[in-house]
Amino acid sequence: MLALIGLLTILSVVVLLLLGRASPLLALSLVPLAGALLAGFGLGEISGFFGDGLRRVMQVATMFIFAITFFGVLQDAGLFRPLIRGLVALTRGNVVAVTMGTAVIGMLAHLDGAGATTFLLTVPALLPLYRRLGMNPYLMLMMLATGAGIFNMMPWAGPLGRAAAVTGIEVTELWRPLIPVQAAGVVLLLALAALLGLREQRRIAAAG
Incomplete structure (x- = not known):
């Protein structure tokens, strides 16, 4: 019964957010509260749940706030713009190079972990x-999203932070085994970008 109430609580939050019937703050606070009351928990127990949850995520939340603020300031200061302009200038006119450069840009730009x-x-x-x-702009979006996905496994990005909050394991401990996976992902992404760039080059040539 408890599992069913939990599932219904999650579905209710998702439906409310998708339909725009409630703000995220209200949906994520009131619906779980109603679910806990429906499951038979008292206000004292629920307040203990909230306290335990806050203690478990506080360290990760602090890291998120610092990372987003730090990299946001660097971006506002224009630190990454010369890198991106340099890659754009380097690949200008070459469809294959543009596609591969887009993948690299997606990875570099996602160093802040914020999509x-x-x-x-x-x-x-x-x-x-x-x-x-x-060139097809969907190709650009694919390269950017895939590059961002590979670098979304950084310690300050969302997935590892949430996993660390749930498991209680240090986020850097979770990240270290993923470094080879990220390296392989970078190589595979560049190979895919080259293949898709060649295909796009042939399409443009055929279109005249």
Whole structure:
């Protein structure tokens, strides 16, 4: 019964958020509270659950706040813009190089671990180049998203932080075994980018 109530609580939160019927703050606070009351827990027990949960995620949340603020300041200061401009200038006119450069840019831009800032930083810089070369913008999005996905396994990114909060294991301990996986992912992504770039080059040539 408890598992069923938990599942219904999660589904209710998802439905409310997808339909826009409640703000995330309300949905994520009131719905679990209602679910806990429905499961027969008292207010004292629920308050203990909240306290335990806050203690478990406080360290990770502090790291998230620092990482987002730190890298956000670096981006606002323009630290990453010369890197991106250099890659754009280096690959200009070569479809294969542009595709591979897009993958590299996606990985570099996602060093802050925040997906929104990654796409806000890269798409405005790359979209005019893709349009000028007649390249498919979906290819750009695929390369950026895949590159960001590989670097989303950094210690300060969301997935490892949430895993650390749940398991109680230090986030760096979780990350170390993933370093070879990330390295292999980078190599495979660059190979995929080269293949898709060649295909895009042939498509553009055939289109005239």
